[in-house]
Amino acid sequence: MTAPADQLTGAATELLGWYEQMAVIRGTEKAAQDLFLAGLVKGTTHLAAGQEAVAVGVSAALRADDYVFATYRGHHHAIARGASPEACLAELMSRATGLCKAKGGSMHLTKADAGMLGSYAIVGSHLPMAVGAAWSATLRGTDQVAVAFFGDGATNIGAFHEALNLAAVWRLPVVFVCENNLYMEYTPIASVTAVPNPAADRAPAYRLPAELIDGNDVVVVRDAAARAVDRARTGGGPTVVEARTYRHFGHSRTDPGTYRPAEEVREWLARDPLAVARDRLSRLGVPDDVVSTVDGRVAELVAAAVSAAKAAPPADPAEALTDVWADGGAQWRT
């Protein structure tokens, strides 16, 4: 059963929107990789292709005034909260129009005016920050919720445990979302962790509820996030969500990821979150040509973003000595 685009059900329209967001992220990540290989992106990248459903699914459960804290693998979180592919790619390419004026780079994408309060490259450091943002919401008497996205590797660092304990003791409106992509950089997480599910299995130690979910199905992610966010918003305290997912690229830069068994890679690529969403769309009666139209629109958007970022002026050297202090300057002495 298929239907014209203007006759889709509410559920189909919603899912099509999430699919489009995921496609934008995928297209941007592929562009980032191409630009890196072409020498136009310096430093490093940590691409999130394959993990789009986590960002988009959780984002779909949040309000505009909620807070998000992400990691150095955070392009998808910035875009899911409204950063434009053009501003993200311009940041990666050291352009003046970059999301952070080319002072942050790939690992620090931030869109504070959309509640996306940063991407942090010291593993686990941002979990206490999200706890603090949630604490702030309760102090100010709002019902905002804070979300910390982190990798499986972060569950073995002290800040993770300090954050979970404090959030539990103070019963704060925070959701801890582990993107378990099975590898701590180049090392299987299972080989360096005492429990099979690195985040979900730790939650009971802090008497926190946990959900272990399929992180490649955006509907599953959205539903789990909605439960956790609702619990947080209504005074039920924190939740740990562990979303199992997989990255399509290596850890960073040009890492080919050869430490991952070929069979495992094949299985996960077959469960590409975009393919999973397309299956669901088909079952909801969305015609292929409607999805293709979305794909075409996304391809054009990303191509335009690449062109615009390439054409943008380089970072202004004068910017290097600004933005240290709240007065905009960098003066430290008289």
Add this chain to the structure above:
Amino acid sequence: MADVTATGGTITYREAVAEGIAREMRRDPTVVCLGEDIGAAEGVFKTTVGLFKEFGPRRVWDTPISEQAIVGAAMGAAMTGIRPVAEIMFSDFLACCWDYLANEIPKVRYMTGGQVTVPLVVRTANGGGLGFGAQHSQAVENWALAVPGLKVVAPSTPADVIGLMAASIRSDDPVVFFEHKGLFASKGPAAPEGHVVPLGAAAVVRPGADVTLVALASMVPVALRAAEAVAAEGIDAEVVDLRCLVPLDMHTVLDSVGRTSRLVIVEENPYQGGWGATVASIVADEGFESLDAPVRRVAAACVPLPFADSLEQVVLPTADKVAAEVRRLAAY
């Protein structure tokens, strides 16, 4: 807490900490405290006496021994509309949350292109002289000075504690506020209501014509004692209390050296990497023509702080050591 709302009378440095925080909590409901044992227990150094009683558990929060969570949560709260005042009990423990003070708090405004503001204060009890041994006695103000993006405050008198606390809490930039353990029992004039000492304004606390002594926190009374000792010998020493390392008031230092032509820097942190090296380098660069003698630094010896009083006195600057350097420079 001490009732020092009226002018006149004296107050201890310890009471001034609580008074300074309380004044800001009264004027701004977004000022919130967190730390270990700061609530009902009123602080291990009794520097938060009365706060819990006056402001209650919604404004004064006891935390677990989780330095990363304390400072990390303060950062997240500061980014979202709160002005947190976080206590790290001993400055040695800053090492437990150094990621936040070295990598996160000072950098987040810059690396986001100015998108976020982090108005927080991290208060901590710093310094030696009380026989607490190597892990509870260090003077670590030079750690904070090494990180661009942190304001660094270290008052020497009760009135300055109140005035600088006001400026620090009102600052939209992150401040590390070093309270000196050796000064907690010291007394001084109470600060009038509304007293604010701007960050980055050094004070000439003893005028003199022959040699400049630049000091910070507990080294200010040490420098003053040394100045009194040499005064009897006809040497007229000027003492400058820096009050802050960032912003660093080099204008006042260079002006003083311009008049005295001699400089002794008195610092409690170790000589290696101590803040005096930064002051000396600027004077060498910008005040060279004023100098009639080498710049001297009296700093802690480059060893961990020992436990026994007799050993600690060997390591830390004393008035005698400072006076000896002043005499040497005066005779140069």
